[in-house]
Amino acid sequence: MQIYLAPLQGLTDWIFRESFYEHIGQFDKTFSPFIRVQDGEFYRPSQCNDILPEHNTFQKPVPQFLGNDVVSFQCFENFCLQHNYTEANINMGCPFPIVVNKGMGGGILSHPELVAQLLQRIFEVTKLKISIKCRLGKDHVSEFEQLIPIFNDFPLEEIIIHPRVAKQQYKGEVDLEAFAQSASKLKHQVCYNGDILSIADIDKIKNLCPQVDRFMIGRGILQNPFLLAEIKPQNLTQEEKVNMLRDFHLSVIERCKLKYSGDLHLLKRFEEFWSYHALGFEDGRKIYKQVKKCTTLTKYEGIIFKAINDLE
């Protein structure tokens, strides 16, 4: 079984990935948060920093492309090749209205002709292995029916499916039945992604689709960083876990100090991280409230290292 780390913009960037690998564990694959390219130009050039080799010393992520034209893809591919990447992932799942309304991310899924055209053009020129991360549709899971023969027409490395539709964003249920039906009709390797918080969640999917043995986890890892060690069983004592978690946080803070200027930028990032991470602590609501109120890095360190020490 393979376990992948999901791309989470602003959360699982190189700082998180390097610190996680160093102190907690190693995923079979990781993915960069999306790098948006539009009209042949990087939308925010700083997004490229995430895949620079000097930021990925332990494990290189699969770079993720968000865009919907081949000229933009070539701009992205050139940057990837320049840094010796061999694989890229195409984002066909981002649910944010400003992306969807431009026909990118999950927005492309209701236009099967555009999906076919984009993949056709990309495969005419690319030197990279190509995988796709998608949802089951923009507005309805029935949209996926028309996408299956298109995906089957191209030599994709794998397809990662988050079985919600873009319209849902992150709300409502994942549609496991629709996932199982779609996965069985795809000729590619399929990876399941969405709402995995425990081994039982993985078992549920394995029972429905025994052929699926790749799982991507995002928020579940932020909530419980030791979920990976539970799945690929590694017997850790509570003392070991506490030490690993402390070292992970120290490492994130050190790297963030180099990246961000001023405590406030840094604290905004930590606030978002703890909106997920605190869910794994018994008194998580209290810790999250304190983190939100924090005005200096020193206070932040006091709060979180107390919370971690209390786990002992």
Ligand SMILES: Cc1cc2nc3c(=O)[nH]c(=O)nc-3n(C[C@H](O)[C@H](O)[C@H](O)COP(=O)(O)O)c2cc1C
């Ligand atoms: C804050 C946030 C940022 C995300 N950024 C990305 C992204 O950059 N690229 C992408 O493909 N998916 C992105 N996603 C979606 C996740 O990769 C994943 O598909 C989703 O969270 C479901 O998996 P999970 O329940 O294991 O978190 C993001 C999700 C969240 C909550």
